[in-house]
Amino acid sequence: MTSNHELDDAAEALPPAVSELFGTGASTARGERTRQELIVAAKICFEEFGYTKTRISDIVQRAGVSHGNFYRHFTNKADVLTAAIHPCVCDLLQGTRRNGRSDSGDLSALIASTTSYFTVYARHRQLMRVMHEAAAAQDGSGFIEKWLLIRREFTARTSGWLGHLQERGVIAYDCDVDTLTEALSAMTEQLAHLEIGLPEKAPRAEQLIRMGRTAGEIWYRSIPWTPRAVPPAS
CATH class of the missing domain: 1.10.10.60 (Homeodomain-like)
Incomplete structure (x- = not known):
């Protein structure tokens, strides 16, 4: 907690x-x-x-x-x-920051980050479901703009991290960092929404661990590491 x-x-x-x-x-x-x-x-x-x-x-x-x-x-x-949603946003931000990503091709760090995200998401699953509903309501309230602004804070952290790795030669110089960020972020968010937010029952801890490992591996294999990074996991 x-x-x-x-x-x-x-x-x-x-x-x-x-x-x-x-x-x-x-x-x-x-x-x-x-x-x-x-x-x-x-x-x-x-x-x-x-x-x-x-x-x-x-x-x-x-x-x-x-x-x-x-x-x-x-x-x-x-x-x-x-x-x-303020406490929820801060909890998500702090949870993923505490289990941050490394400066190299470290699979365990990515798994820790995605597992932390899913664990915090599960803690706020009912409110996260409400946020999705409000963002899709298109009722003229302006919530969708607020939600997108909050989301950009999270994706900016990822793109900044990938950009840092690119500058250091850890990932391919021709990697489209912004598009990769959006793809990985959308995958992680949608997985959380479908497997944690929508079901009637809250997920068990072991399910969150499995999801975190799978998502972390997808992130790892999607990032174009160079030979300077840790060799891909077998």
């Missing part, structure tokens, strides 16, 4: 454009308590009813506050969903 201190570090590490999506909190202690009550209530409602079926009236009723209090802190339900 990721500690609160680690999540705080991950939140501070978010680029300004992403941090701004989650807001700065209320100006008073009482206002912040109300805001947090709304976020907790919204998370419960979203996970129980889904994004589309959740109404703002459901959220305020569960939080025990008025509609006016809701709109004092949030513009719409996409706005409160964005606030609700």
Whole structure:
């Protein structure tokens, strides 16, 4: 389990454009308590009813506050969903950072990274499912733009890592780093969505380990290592 201190570090590490999506909190202690009550209530409602079926009236009723209090802190339900996913985003960021990738062709490091991603994803599987639903809703709320901005933070880390390896001659100089990043990221995200997010039951730990190993091996074999890197696994 990721500690609160680690999540705080991950939140501070978010680029300004992403941090701004989650807001700065209320100006008073009482206002912040109300805001947090709304976020907790919204998370419960979203996970129980889904994004589309959740109404703002459901959220305020569960939080025990008025509609006016809701709109004092949030513009719409996409706005409160964005606030609700903040811990999830930080957990994913910190989990994959803690099990980072190496500066060479290290299969074990890639397996550790993908396994960590799936493990954290499973911890937030219900909310991740809601995020997919909200992103596909096309309801004019602007959530899809927010979600894509958050996703770009994760893919930028991968492309930056691959670019670093390319500069050092560890992977082929003619590798299309951006396209490879998108392909590997999309594969990993879709596998998580289909095998972790959508099923009725949460995955067992051994399933997450198997998924992490398989995805890590796919990453490893898809990256065009040069002879300077560790030889491909047999």
